[in-house]
Amino acid sequence: MMQVWTIARQMIAEGIRMKIALVFFVLIAAIVFGLPFSVTGDSSLTGAVQSFMSYSLMTTGLLLGVLTIFMSRSLSDEFVHHQMYLVVTKPVARWQIILGKWLGMCLLNAAFLLFAGASMYGMVYYIKWTHPPRDEVFDEQELNNEVLVARHARDSQVPDFQALAEAEFQRNLEQGKYDQQPNFDPGKQRKNLAGKYEARWRVIGPYETREFLFDNILCDRSADKEIQVRYKAEISGYEKDEIFRAVWRIGDRAKGAQAYELHVRHVIDRFHTMRVPANAVADDHTLKVTMVNVNPFEGERQAGNVLHIRKSDGIQVLFIVGSFEWNLLRLLTMMMCKLMFLGAVAVLMTTVFSYPVACLTSFTVYILAGTRSFLEEALEFMTGREHSMFASVSEFAIQSVAHLYNMVQWVIPSFSHYDAIEDFVNGRNVSLVWVLTAMGELVVIKTAVILGLAILLFYRREVAEVSV
Amino acid sequence: MAGTRLPVVQTAGLCKTFKDFWRRPRVEAVKDLDMHIHAGEVFGLLGPNGSGKTTTIKMLLGLLYPSHGRISLFGKPPTDVSVKGRIGFLPEESYLYRFLTARETLDFFGRLFRLPRRIREERTTHLLDMVGLSHEAHRPVGEFSKGMARRIGLAQALINDPEFLILDEPTSGLDPIGARQIKDVIRQLGQKGKTILLSSHVLSDVEDVCDRVTILYGGQEQAVGDIDDLLCQRDVTQITIPALSEETIHEVRELITRLEKKDADVTHPRHKLEDFFLQIVGQAQAADIKTSGARAGGEVPEFLQTATASEVVDLVGSLVAAGVKPEAPVAAITRPVVKDHVDPSSDVLNELLGKDQNEPDEPDESPMATTTDLPIAPAKPPVSADSGVIDALLQGEPQASEDDESSESNT
Structure with a gap:
């Protein structure tokens, strides 16, 4: 282990003394300490803090990713400038050299990430104390309850639209409604019916009431604690004053829980959070939330708008499960997992290729991992037409790329699966299970496989290789 | 060996x-x-x-x-x-x-x-x-x-x-x-x-x-x-002595021609440029002239002056086999000094020196000691350039000194 540590120390020393790491350190410091003075978000305190955290974390992650790839040049340089001759002729196994290089990169990244995290934490409180208040009490409460916390979110239960569609389909079939339809497609018909039921459920017309049920609300149900109900006021038409008025009833008296009624005026097209005491949650950890699309405020105009609950922005119940500090630490761990994986990729590439090629391939993997979700959607769209691969040249090219991508995607993880920045900024809990999953996939499996491959190739490689 | x-x-x-x-x-x-x-x-x-x-x-x-x-x-x-x-x-x-x-x-x-x-x-x-x-x-x-x-x-x-x-x-x-x-x-x-x-x-x-x-x-x-x-050029003989007068050289040539029926080529040897350079730099170092470059090195560290493990094993093996104690350091390398190859030149040399042919050679004392075909080891440096290491060599263990001196005399 001493040799691994020696190689790692040397890697860190090189990063610092050759000024690569110092440049990135200055950049990160400039961003973390400079952003609070240039980013204001929506001018609210919460907005300012969220914008700052979001930009600084994303930029730090990106910069450290680039630093990781640049740092891998150390290994490549040792081959090119032959320092490797002196290292491999010492009693150091080649796996120790690979592991040492990777460890050096990881330690430097960890140090920078901790620095960025600690600085960001400090600057959050700096913003909190110095931001010009709109409403001092509200601003601070909003920040403390919705951002500087770790909240767990539960989505409402959704009716079984497929079952509803099937029942109607069978009724229609019995009544012979499809007998006269040319080219009748039962599957398509079922899909259309399910879509219809879902669309109906997701809109709440004027004077309509909709119940949303939540289960597993595993929070402290004391009256002095609180739960939050979050929704987006997306409506069919704009009010003149851009305010949506409604009544929300939270809690189910039938289950012995406390019920609260809230009359709300909410700016349309924005997310809103309603806070109620946690004793609204029933003993069986369920919660009933009822929305009544009616204006409770006398003398104010009732617009009669339709509220649309989108699938992606559904109603959620949130409850606090941890502190901001531990959430930040878990987020940084998730970011570190990605950097560890990227470090292994960079080491593998520099073991096999010269630096420009290694740099390019490492960046390609980084970009593929970062945009995998988008690429999968794009490829699915391109290849989902059920055409033969040999139908045309373009079809052949598209499907070849898709097949190639499918072959490598088991190695290249989807970084978006482990992108917790948005959740963190919104005060959502970065769960330990999520972190452990990231560690399992990114570090224990994929990093180990890639480092193993790098070690294998390094053992096969002639360090003084001459190609004529 | x-x-x-x-x-x-x-x-x-x-x-x-x-x-x-x-x-x-x-x-x-x-x-x-x-x-x-x-x-x-x-x-x-x-x-x-x-x-x-x-x-x-x-x-x-x-x-x-x-x-x-x-x-x-x-x-x-x-x-x-x-x-x-x-x-x-x-x-x-x-x-x-x-x-x-x-x-x-x-x-x-x-x-x-x-x-x-x-x-x-x-x-x-x-x-x-x-x-x-x-x-x-x-x-x-x-x-x-x-x-x-x-x-x-x-x-x-x-x-x-x-x-x-x-x-x-x-x-x-x-x-x-x-x-x-x-x-x-x-x-x-x-x-x-x-x-x-x-x-x-x-x-x-x-x-x-x-x-x-x-x-x-x-x-x-x-x-x-x-x-x-x-x-080794066994068909050539080289004799090194302090400068001789023209008269003596002439007599020696005649003697060689008479006894050996061969012509002798007589020249003045030159210093090696390496030795001359070391002498000049040694003087500069002695004058303590400043330099940002490397200085005269020190002695070989003590940790490098110990017998290697494999040699100890070798020594043990040889002791067991021979049943004798070694007198010299374990790893000392003795260079082959060509002493059994003196004829006929030794007769000529002894005659030149007016020496009894039965008297043994004293190669360690005299600059015109034995005849060899080529130098075996380099000459002692003339001055103290790099003196630490060189002195260590010359003042080292007895076996090493002997080797060096005999090498010098053979030159």
């Missing part, structure tokens, strides 16, 4: 073929090389550019893999990590980390050998002193001149007190002082029983320090053997 020692390096049918991008064989750098280097031997690897010297060394170190054939170092393959702990390597260029200081460089390599901190620090200090760079210990190696970097390269090769030292062009880029110092170090390490493989274009270096050489050409071994055997 070498045959009785353990082979440190053995190669059998060693071949290396370099291939092109398409893996087609293009160059056969080494062909069917059988090489044996025995413990305690200073072995020279000679050959013109592209003869396969460096390729052979790289295969011995596991930097290149043989295309065919086998290599054994201390009985193990060169890729075996345990073997590498017993090897020191100075490559043809000093491939050091530019951002590390001289001290950090030695500490880094010491760590790779898993040397404890105290030993690392001691050896680093001693080695920096030995290579004359203790005053530049905290300067980044990237700022060093080529020669200074070579000195650090040598120091890193010795940090583990290696049993087997591989030196590829060790004097390349060095000033005459550094080159002389390296030769002194090689010689002293050789006397202390280290096995050394020396590859060099500078034939005088090899001639000065090596016991045995092999000459490669086209990747194949062309000649191998003891350097004295290979270089």
Whole structure:
């Protein structure tokens, strides 16, 4: 282990003394300490803090990713400038050299990430104390309850639209409604019916009431604690004053829980959070939330708008499960997992290729991992037409790329699966299970496989290789 | 003598073929090389550019893999990590980390050998002193001149007190002082029983320090053997004496013509430029003229002056076999002094000296001692340039001194 540590120390020393790491350190410091003075978000305190955290974390992650790839040049340089001759002729196994290089990169990244995290934490409180208040009490409460916390979110239960569609389909079939339809497609018909039921459920017309049920609300149900109900006021038409008025009833008296009624005026097209005491949650950890699309405020105009609950922005119940500090630490761990994986990729590439090629391939993997979700959607769209691969040249090219991508995607993880920045900024809990999953996939499996491959190739490689 | 020692390096049918991008064989750098280097031997690897010297060394170190054939170092393959702990390597260029200081460089390599901190620090200090760079210990190696970097390269090769030292062009880029110092170090390490493989274009270096050489050409071994055997010109006799008058020279020539029926070529020998240079620089150093470069080196550190493990094993074996106590240091190399090859020149010499032919020679006392065909060892340097190492050589153990003196007298 001493040799691994020696190689790692040397890697860190090189990063610092050759000024690569110092440049990135200055950049990160400039961003973390400079952003609070240039980013204001929506001018609210919460907005300012969220914008700052979001930009600084994303930029730090990106910069450290680039630093990781640049740092891998150390290994490549040792081959090119032959320092490797002196290292491999010492009693150091080649796996120790690979592991040492990777460890050096990881330690430097960890140090920078901790620095960025600690600085960001400090600057959050700096913003909190110095931001010009709109409403001092509200601003601070909003920040403390919705951002500087770790909240767990539960989505409402959704009716079984497929079952509803099937029942109607069978009724229609019995009544012979499809007998006269040319080219009748039962599957398509079922899909259309399910879509219809879902669309109906997701809109709440004027004077309509909709119940949303939540289960597993595993929070402290004391009256002095609180739960939050979050929704987006997306409506069919704009009010003149851009305010949506409604009544929300939270809690189910039938289950012995406390019920609260809230009359709300909410700016349309924005997310809103309603806070109620946690004793609204029933003993069986369920919660009933009822929305009544009616204006409770006398003398104010009732617009009669339709509220649309989108699938992606559904109603959620949130409850606090941890502190901001531990959430930040878990987020940084998730970011570190990605950097560890990227470090292994960079080491593998520099073991096999010269630096420009290694740099390019490492960046390609980084970009593929970062945009995998988008690429999968794009490829699915391109290849989902059920055409033969040999139908045309373009079809052949598209499907070849898709097949190639499918072959490598088991190695290249989807970084978006482990992108917790948005959740963190919104005060959502970065769960330990999520972190452990990231560690399992990114570090224990994929990093180990890639480092193993790098070690294998390094053992096969002639360090003084001459190609004529 | 070498045959009785353990082979440190053995190669059998060693071949290396370099291939092109398409893996087609293009160059056969080494062909069917059988090489044996025995413990305690200073072995020279000679050959013109592209003869396969460096390729052979790289295969011995596991930097290149043989295309065919086998290599054994201390009985193990060169890729075996345990073997590498017993090897020191100075490559043809000093491939050091530019951002590390001289001290950090030695500490880094010491760590790779898993040397404890105290030993690392001691050896680093001693080695920096030995290579004359203790005053530049905290300067980044990237700022060093080529020669200074070579000195650090040598120091890193010795940090583990290696049993087997591989030196590829060790004097390349060095000033005459550094080159002389390296030769002194090689010689002293050789006397202390280290096995050394020396590859060099500078034939005088090899001639000065090596016991045995092999000459490669086209990747194949062309000649191998003891350097004295290979270089001895037995059909020529050289006599060295203080300057004679023209009259005496004339008489000597006549005498030789009369007795031997041969013509003698009489000239005044020249100083070696190396010796003259060392004398001038030694005077400058004595005057304490400032320099930011390397200074005169110190003595070879004590930790390098101990018998190697393999030799101890060898010694035990030989003691058991012979049942006798060795008188000399375990690893002392005795050079073959050609004393049984004095006729007929000795008669001529004795006549010149007016000496009784039955009186034994006193080669250690007289500058015109014995007749040999070529110098066996270099002359003592005239002044104190690089005096630490050189004095250590001359004032070392009795066996070593004897060897040196006899070498001097033979010149």
